[in-house]
Amino acid sequence: MSDIVTLKQILDESMLIPIQEKQEGTHTKYFVILGESQDDYAVTVKEMPKPDEVIVINVDKFRIPAHIFNGDKGECKRADYVIIANTDSEKVILCIELKKGEKPTNWIIQQLTGAKCFILYCQILVKHFWHKWDFLDEYEYRFVTFKKIPIDKKITRYQTNQQRSSATEIHNSPEKMLKISSLNSLRFGQLI
Numbered sequence: 391m392s393d394i395v396t397l398k399q400i401l402d403e404s405m406l407i408p409i410q411e412k413q414e415g416t417h418t419k420y421f422v423i424l425g426e427s428q429d430d431y432a433v434t435v436k437e438m439p440k441p442d443e444v445i446v447i448n449v450d451k452f453r454i455p456a457h458i459f460n461g462d463k464g465e466c467k468r469a470d471y472v473i474i475a476n477t478d479s480e481k482v483i484l485c486i487e488l489k490k491g492e493k494p495t496n497w498i499i500q501q502l503t504g505a506k507c508f509i510l511y512c513q514i515l516v517k518h519f520w521h522k523w524d525f526l527d528e529y530e531y532r533f534v535t536f537k538k539i540p541i542d543k544k545i546t547r548y549q550t551n552q553q554r555s556s557a558t559e560i561h562n563s564p565e566k567m568l569k570i571s572s573l574n575s576l577r578f579g580q581l582i
Contacts, residue, residue, distance in 0.1 A: 393526055394476050396516055397445050407446040407471070409438055422446050424471050426488050433488065433536055435473075437577040444475045449505050464500030465507075472505050474529070475578075481529040483509055484581050485564075488536045502533045502564035532560075533567040534581050 398406070412419045420440060425432030438444055454466045461467075469487040485505040487498055509526070516525040561568035568581070 391522075392442075392476055393522075393529075394443060394445050394474065396520065396522065396525065397447075397474065397512065400512065400516065400520075401445075401447065405447055405449075405451050407448055409441040409444060409446065411441075422473075424486065424488060426470065426490065431488070431490055431574075433573065434575045435578050435581070436575065437579065439475045439477045439578065443477045444473065447472045447474070449508050452508055464497075464504065466504070467497075467500045468504030468508055469501040470505075472509055473578075473581075474509075474526075476529075480582065482532055482582055483526070483529045484532045484534060485509075486534045486536070486581075490537075492537075498535050498567065499564040502535070502567060506531060506533075506564070531562055532582055533564050534561065535567050535569055536573060537569065537571045 407422055407424070409420050409422055412421065419436070420438040421434055421436045422438055423432050423434050424446075448470070449468045449472050450470050452468060454461075454468075459465045469485050471484075471486040471488075473482075473484040473486065475482050475484075483506075485502045487501050487505075489498065513526045516522050559566050570576070
């Protein structure tokens with residue numbers, strides 16, 4: 391059983407964001423819409439892997455354990471979404487935060503770290519209760535934040551190219567997050 395199937399079995403369906411499909415001629419294209427309903431904005435991620443190769447988790451629905459932890463160091467925060475993909479070419483865990491307004495960088499780092507902790511918690515549960523001792527071990531983490539989502543697409547393409555060309559490090563920790571501004575649509579591969 392794949393890691394994706396296992397995750398779909400252990401997580402409540404209300405935590406999952408469905409992969410949508412669009413038929414273009416004889417090809418089926420997959421995409422997902424990530425949004426913040428209270429702020430009324432969204433980002434569309436196109437060219438997603440096939441639904442059996444990917445899971446999109448709305449980590450925001452995971453209740454804050456404020457009655458357990460003090461939260462002084464941000465341990466009760468978590469990012470909005472996690473996308474986990476297991477394809478022939480990649481095994482990746484993307485922690486994603488959407489921000490319409492300005493937040494301090496440290497705040498976003500804590501949210502991305504909280505999303506990783508949520509996945510680590512799932513990983514430990516599966517290892518100990520399902521006895522899948524290699525569950526999610528070979529995956530690489532990536533951390534992404536989107537800011538000020540809706541604007542003109544011409545500007546979006548330019549800014550995305552500028553951000554990608556100026557990135558000198560892989561965004562494999564919350565402190566090195568990929569920052570994408572004013573973008574409402576992009577390809578899955580651009581997040582990796």
